[in-house]
Amino acid sequence: MKRIHLPPKMNPALLQNNVLILRTSRSLISWFFSRLIMIAPGIGEEGGIYHEENSSYCRDCLTCFVSALFDFSPAVSAHAMTTPAAEQSVPQGPKTALNSIYKLAHKGQMPYYAQGLKIGVQTKKDVHHQLGNPYPETGQSSFDLYHAEMGNPGFAFHYDAKGKIDEIRYFGTNVEKETNIGGMTPSLLKKQLGPADSVSTIPQTKEKKYVYLTGDYELEFIVGHDPDISQHELTVLHINLIKANS
Secondary structure, three states, rough: OOOOOOOOOOOHHHHHHHHHHHHHHHHHHHHHHHHHHHHHEEEOOOOOOOOOOOEEEOOHHHHHHHHHOOOOOOOHHHHHHHHOOHHHOOOHHHHHHHHHHHHHHHOOOOOOOOOOOOOOOOEEHHHHHOOOOOEEEOOOOOOOOOOOOOOOOOEEEEEOOOOOEEEEEEEEEEOOOHOOOOOOHHHHHHHHHOOOOEEOOOOOOOOEEEEEEEEEEEEEEEEEOOOOEEEOOEEEEEEEEEEOOO
8 A cells, every 4th residue: 555645834933924925025115116117116217216305316316215215314325334443433431532532622513424514614504414314303402303213423513693503412322331431431531631620510400511622612521420321430421512611
């Protein structure tokens, strides 16, 4: 008699996982083509993604295609995609970060992806062009705020009556703070930069403000207790760069 070979019995859990994977794959493929159909009218006869802000078509902008496909604003992502890794990288270690900030402060600038935006020269439009749209304002803030994300530091920009930058604030990174601004202590400031030109107390918060003159500009190190770092040790909370004697 001829033997009939039956297939081995599949584990029910494994079978269920395979079905789930298949359904998920089909859903992703369906979603992809639905998004492709939705953005197709935006491609236009000119052969590119349509930019509403300047009424033009972009033929070779991969960022714009991906942005339209996944439905997010390309403003900040475009910067992240096009800026060389060397410019985006944030030096590890508070000493290195402090030296970088102090050096560029003499030029009226902050480092990392804000480099090139100079106090008294660049405008609000320049900031938005380089960094994208800021986060929506909360409360009565008059600053353009760019939150720290994915290891990139946070910044805020304030403008004068003519729309030019008159203050830049640096908030450091939101991960591994102790390797950046969270590792900057009053003792490190003194060791690296020497004694501060002035030290005062902010009445509303009781935080300390250490001021260092940097030519035509000055750095204000706002020092206090960061619960994410230490309940006891004083560290720099944020750094302000302004015109001297402003």
